[in-house]
């Protein structure tokens with residue numbers, strides 16, 4: 001589903017490669033954590049897979065497309081297969097939750113009848129039923145990230161790429177978000193999540209690809225991650241809305257792994 005063959009990325013005016021001869025193959029339906037200290041190349045991997053950047057050498061294959069030979073004209077259609085979630089949520093601040101999620105469908109020309117059905121369905125799936133009329137600033141950080149996830153998956157992409165999705169969230173809320181990503185993965189979506197949040201990696205015990213200075217130094221099924229001492233971690237500032245988030249999580253029951261199939265595959 002995502003394949004990096006001997007991929008090297010050197011940014012312009014940079015002397016050191018951000019990725020150096022990377023080989024990684026992510027199969028359809030996998031959940032993969034990409035871990036490593038700040039600057040190790042995690043975001044670069046995701047940007048290459050989204051075709052936001054192009055490899056300097058090597059081959060990047062995503063959803064059957066060789067991204068090196070994909071013309072700029074074909075990029076928008078390619079991106080429809082891919083959902084993306086970022087640390088800073090990237091919601092449209094002047095639009096409601098409903099409108100933010102609907103927007104992802106409008107831009108690809110979905111009929112409004114489908115939009116009217118898919119938006120509430122997806123908001124319910126992420127635990128935000130009843131919050132569709134709120135603006136992003138009326139939501140907690142965890143809720144905003146749920147909106148961003150709803151927007152990323154509403155078109156049922158084959159692949160969901162998440163770049164530090166818990167980087168701005170408290171540890172407990174981070175875990176709720178990762179459990180949500182886990183549930184999405186269990187519906188068949190391939191999920192790749194870049195993080196330096198060791199706690200969530202160690203809770204889920206999924207495949208771990210570890211980068212260091214642009215090299216893959218570990219690739220382990222059911223892996224763990226011991227963040228290097230002194231490395232930047234995702235320990236976030238305290239989230240004043242954490243209590244409300246916990247209530248939302250409890251409402252939808254995603255703290256209960258048995259209810260949502262939290263068993264190992």
Ligand SMILES: Nc1ncnc2c1ncn2[C@@H]1O[C@H](COP(=O)(O)OP(=O)(O)OP(=O)(O)O)[C@@H](O)[C@H]1O
Nearest residue numbers: 011012014018036037038039040041042043044045
């Ligand atoms: N647009 C750019 N231009 C030049 N160098 C860049 C650019 N983006 C990233 N780099 C460099 O590439 C290397 C890898 O960066 P990348 O953002 O992929 O790391 P990361 O592991 O995601 O880090 P973090 O955890 O801090 O987000 C770093 O040395 C970084 O400075």
